[in-house]
Amino acid sequence: MADAVARIRAGEAAKVVLARDAWATSRTPLDVRALATRFADAYPTTWTFVVDGLVGATPEMLIRRERRLVASRVLAGTIRRTGDDERDLAHAAALARSSKDLEEHELAVASLANALAPFVESANVPEVPSVLHLPNVMHLATDVTAVLQRGVDGARPSSLRLAAALHPTAAVGGTPTAAAVALVREIEGMDRGRYAGPVGWIGAEGDGEWCIALRCGALDPADPRRIRLFAGAGIVAASDPGAELDETEAKLEPVRQALIG
Numbered sequence: 148m149a150d151a152v153a154r155i156r157a158g159e160a161a162k163v164v165l166a167r168d169a170w171a172t173s174r175t176p177l178d179v180r181a182l183a184t185r186f187a188d189a190y191p192t193t194w195t196f197v198v199d200g201l202v203g204a205t206p207e208m209l210i211r212r213e214r215r216l217v218a219s220r221v222l223a224g225t226i227r228r229t230g231d232d233e234r235d236l237a238h239a240a241a242l243a244r245s246s247k248d249l250e251e252h253e254l255a256v257a258s259l260a261n262a263l264a265p266f267v268e269s270a271n272v273p274e275v276p277s278v279l280h281l282p283n284v285m286h287l288a289t290d291v292t293a294v295l296q297r298g299v300d301g302a303r304p305s306s307l308r309l310a311a312a313l314h315p316t317a318a319v320g321g322t323p324t325a326a327a328v329a330l331v332r333e334i335e336g337m338d339r340g341r342y343a344g345p346v347g348w349i350g351a352e353g354d355g356e357w358c359i360a361l362r363c364g365a366l367d368p369a370d371p372r373r374i375r376l377f378a379g380a381g382i383v384a385a386s387d388p389g390a391e392l393d394e395t396e397a398k399l400e401p402v403r404q405a406l407i408g
């Protein structure tokens with residue numbers, strides 16, 4: 148984290164999202180369906196997914212397409228919940244005013260809006276983010292909506308085509324994308340696997356919904372008692388490395404809690 152802050156302050160990128168992993172081992176083989184049920188119960192406002200051993204409950208939706216209409220929920224900028232509602236409300240207000248978190252968020256919104264622009268004829272991008280309350284954390288959130296235009300072939304792009312064009316946004320990569328992704332590869336020192344990639348579905352007409360695979364774990368294909376957990380945090384020049392590390396702990400909580408049962 149400290150390395151990333153130094154490299155950003157040196158001008159190599161404006162934002163970099165760094166992630167870490169953690170392994171958990173159970174005494175008995177893990178049942179991903181039971182984990183998914185616990186996610187759905189504990190995090191009802193998120194998107195629960197199970198795909199070939201990858202299980203999670205993500206609050207971030209990359210793109211949804213319903214005929215001509217598309218929508219995206221951009222998240223970036225986070226604060227841990229305390230469990231005390233009054234303190235959390237004060238923290239939510241502080242998050243909404245935090246210049247560090249607002250910068251982190253604006254970069255994520257801009258990356259999504261810029262990548263979406265070639266495909267749409269009009270877009271609604273709220274100027275001010277709202278605060279999304281989850282049981283473990285609160286995030287700055289912006290819900291973007293847009294109307295798709297037809298491509299040169301006369302067809303509107305499918306939800307999968309859009310997901311491919313939008314990924315990775317600055318919620319999981321950084322800004323500018325190429326420099327940030329290169330820094331992630333260099334500093335992170337791990338293979339993310341499917342973590343932070345698009346996860347979702349597509350229908351025969353191209354409609355669909357693709358989320359970002361966050362707050363998730365990947366079963367070890369060689370040992371169903373083991374699961375690899377992931378969490379990341381967006382780093383900008385004003386980031387405090389210790390606070391960013393603590394943020395990843397808070398983001399690991401949903402999977403840890405689901406494992407405990």
Ligand SMILES: C=C(O[C@H]1C=CC=C(C(=O)O)[C@@H]1O)C(=O)O
Pocket residue numbers: 164166207222223224225286317318319361362377378379380381382398
């Ligand atoms: C990279 C993650 O979160 C992203 C989504 C929401 C808020 C984030 C943040 O505040 O850093 C991250 O950009 C993760 O959960 O592993």
